[in-house]
Amino acid sequence: MKILGLDYGDRRIGVAVSDAFGWTAQGLEVLERRRDEGEFGRIAELVREHEISEIVVGLPKNMNGTVGPRGEICIAFAERLRGELNLPVHLWDERLTTMAAERTLIEADVSRKKRKQVVDKMAASLILQNYLDANSKR
Template sequence: MKIMGLDYGDRRIGVAVSDALGWTAQGVETIERRRDESELLRIAELVQEHNIEEIIVGLPKNMNGTIGPRGEICMEFAEKLKLQLNLPVHLWDERLTTVSAHRTLLEADVSRKKRKQVVDKMAAIFILQNYLDSKSKR
């Protein structure tokens, strides 16, 4: 069963997809957000292309565990996805995934310009991999 992980940001959506066994997450692309919400169409295309059966959306929580305005926006997005794609959509705590993505890219000596292009995709990988790891421990 293939699973898609999404890092839903203000400007871009990072996309990652699991392997068929649900062990590893690979980055797919970064989707630019548009006012017409055409990003939903691109996500639907990727769901078809990769035979996705489940979607994980990163939920940005505050460090104390509460959900702020950004988290509420992500919850609304997850609900839209669920209704439009008719697939299970789960929210996953994404605290510090973007920080981890930046740190990993810095350690790999990726230029600032390249980091900006891939950080959202890398954050989606972290979100999905954390979810996959939690499932394998059960």
């Protein structure tokens, strides 16, 4: 039972996948969002390729816990995924995950250019790992 984690952004979608036991998340790739919405086809391919049983989409909330316009866009994206892929899609609070990913990459002395290429994938990994940790059956 693998889970796909998505960090849905304005221009890119970070993608992560869990191991078969649902213990760890690994960054997979970054999808460029396209006008023709071809990213939905790629997500469907990843679901088949990795035998995904459910999806977690990061939900950007305001610091006071409310959902703003950006969150509404992510909710609509999650609902579309649920309808097109016929899989459970969970929304997970992603507050500060991109900032945490960015900070980790800066501390690791990763160049600005390389950070831009991997920050979304790393944020997706953090979202998915937080979800896995909160839902572990320990």
